[in-house]
Amino acid sequence: MKMDSPESSKPTTTNCETAPVQDSPVFSFISNLSPIQSVRAPPVTQGFPELNSPPLVFTSPRLNRQRQSTFLKRAQFPRVSAANLSAQGYEKLNIQLSTRLDVCNEKCSDSNSPEVDLNESPTGCPEQFLTDIMNVNSNKFSNNSTLEKHECQNNSRTSEQIEADEIHVLEGVALIEQVENETKQGNGVFVDHCPDIERGLSVVHGSTNCAEEDSVTEVGDSVGAEQADLSDQSYHLLFESIETGKENETLTEPFPKEVQNDREAFQHRGVRRRCLQFGDAQHKIVSNQSTQITSDNEGLRLSSLETPSIPIKIPKPAGIGLHLNSIVNAVQVRPGSKVNVRSSRWGNLCIVGNKSMPVNEPHPSDYSNSTSILPLEASVSAIIDDNMHGDHASVGVTSAMSMPTYSVKPSNDSIVYNSLEDQSTLGNKRKCIENVVASEEFNKSSAPKKRMKSLELSDGDGCKRCNCRKSKCLKLYCDCFAAGIYCADPCACQGCFNKPKYEDMVLETRQKIESRDPLAFAPRVVKRVTEKPSSSLGEDVTTNYTPSSARHKRGCKCKKSMCLKKYCECYQSNVGCSDGCRCEGCQNVFGRKGDFCPTKDVFNEEHPNEAANTTLETCEMTVSGNGINHIELFDAHNLTPPTPAFQFSNHGKDASKAWFPSGEYSQSPEPDLTYMAPHMISPGSPINSDNNNNNDDPLSSENTQDILLDLTSFDHESHTPNLQKWADNSKSQPFPEKRQLYPQGGGGSLGWRGSPNTPVPQLSGTKLIRDVEFDVLLSNSFQDETPEILKDESTPANAVKVCSPNKKRVSPPHVSRQHEFGSGSLTGLRTGRKFILKAVPSFPPLTPCIDSRSVAVQQKNDRSVKK
């Protein structure tokens, strides 16, 4: 759809077909009278407002996605010239909308009634509702249409809300007008600060919205179908062309103009996105241009705002994904600015249909500044409080799964965006995606230079890029691909398809691989900690609080390297070999095969059920082998009474897999949570490193950032999760300051939240992490103390039944020996177990690819099965 000018897009009701109905006072009245809307779960509301009800979880990912898309959309006004419509103004308005959407969604989430959604969305589907908004944004670059849509949203709301919204709308209009005026005066922020965007804006392109439109159509809206189709066609043409050996440079020629525009749009889209999200600020900081968009009546400001203030480095949250492929960037923001940080994840949780997710298509220059990530899920919107005092700015972070709030320490670092983190699973190998400083010089690196840089990265800070030649970076051979990230500038790969512009293909390939091996993209190194049980238990289990207990999930098969070289993945990950390894002549210095079995008795292959709970154990999952990111389940012996930990019994199927928290290997659901954690904890995910961080920076890739999640040793008396810094002797270090980025429960769903009566444990320097799922699970557990599911002993059969919506296996933990840990723990564990079994399967897809309906169906089936 072409949008020559805002004027060309007259306000219509195309995207708001049901508007007339909802516009009717009767409808609004009825909506307001909806008794369901007021229905709340008191316990949840009181104790865990952030936990709230499942709807929050249900909506969160998509909401965020949509919101993210909204933000992205802002940057996608290809037809909007600076002279006609200020992107700023529109963006501003979008921010308002998105913000209000958030509010709206929260309200929706507050209600356990699906009817509310009906009220909110003309189609009864929240996604649809949001999609509509998106369509409006994408298809109608007209203020009026947006306003109209905005008003549409308000139809079912209270008069106060409507009134407030109207005010905001008016403000938005005023803002736009103002910005327009400013723009006419040559103050266009985008143009001034983001040359790429400027270019993008100059491109007359009608299908720029393809990606988003895809997602839109995915949820049933056909408004953007045309664009999506066009884009897809263009994309395929492009891809085919490239696949046939044509380089990008030669692509333009053979393609029709429209396709070329698409192609260009693909690039610019990403460029603009990035500019909006990261690059924008970066450009500004780099360019030192300080154009400020006046925000008359709002606290919200555009990300492009340049407020003379101390830059704040905000770690980007890790992406969300079972495979832990996430990227964390530190973004420098300023008070009063709103930073939309996106992280990505893909694969395990979401592959199908994720193409719709806008992707930060890396601009060549962007690659050096931040790592592209694969289709993503997590979006972080950080709002720096203008009024923040001291050294901390309150940053609200929202991700697909959470909206944590954490504090950020302003930094004077000149680095705008640093690296991201790849939470890949191979230690050094697939660990850090990229730690690149915003160096423009880097952008100019030539191929050899790239190669060099790649090597340097891999050698220097643990981050590396691939050098694939034949795999097109679409196989696990490719470290980037395996890590769930797009190849970037530092890569020296040839014929690479692991780029945002080939998102569809990437996803498709990834899906294919996952179909073969669901854990293909899962962390490969799992850490396990065997903790000394409490004295009360009377067990004298040798404390095995050692990170060395980490093991490669699959084990190696080395024959000649004796596991003493990096050929060995175990060795490379700095973990010892386990019985699961099939290596020959193992001499792994981190632990030889056969030597490792700190809890062998616990995970007795022959008696897995009995052994599982023999000792207080915790499982750690090393997201990235070299300490890039660790998600660990651990026991906080210092904080709470020992609690039975999860059992990672595999029922004796595979010793090597027994301790692996993966759903595939474990009968415990935690694995799933564990996998999820990285995504959930994105905001906190440490990681980030840039050249300035070096090794001194606790967050650098060289330093392990252990995010500790004690899902097992939840303090059930205080309803507080046990957290403890994992004393990794090899990476022992206090929780880095940046760890404070983890939500402290200030409304952030990422933060662990204890019961209303119990504050979240505040460990010095320790941030509590919680993922929404867990929140919900806990919520469920707290609400229902009699989990029937517990009555079902953990049996393989049960385990099989239980699976996450994303098809990840979620297995119930064994509770056979819970009694050994005391009734209190037992209760808690049961609760936890219950919630796991009950809630996890019920979870809506954490990814946009899974239709909530299917989940509902699955729930239904699960229920029927239980019966």
Next chain:
DNA sequence: GAGTTTGAAACT
């Protein structure tokens, strides 16, 4: 930098 070695990934 080129060539070799190695073992994971992919394929059959």
Next chain:
DNA sequence: CAGTTTCAAACTC
């Protein structure tokens, strides 16, 4: 599941 091939990183010179 095992054997073979492909692949890219690790390694050596």
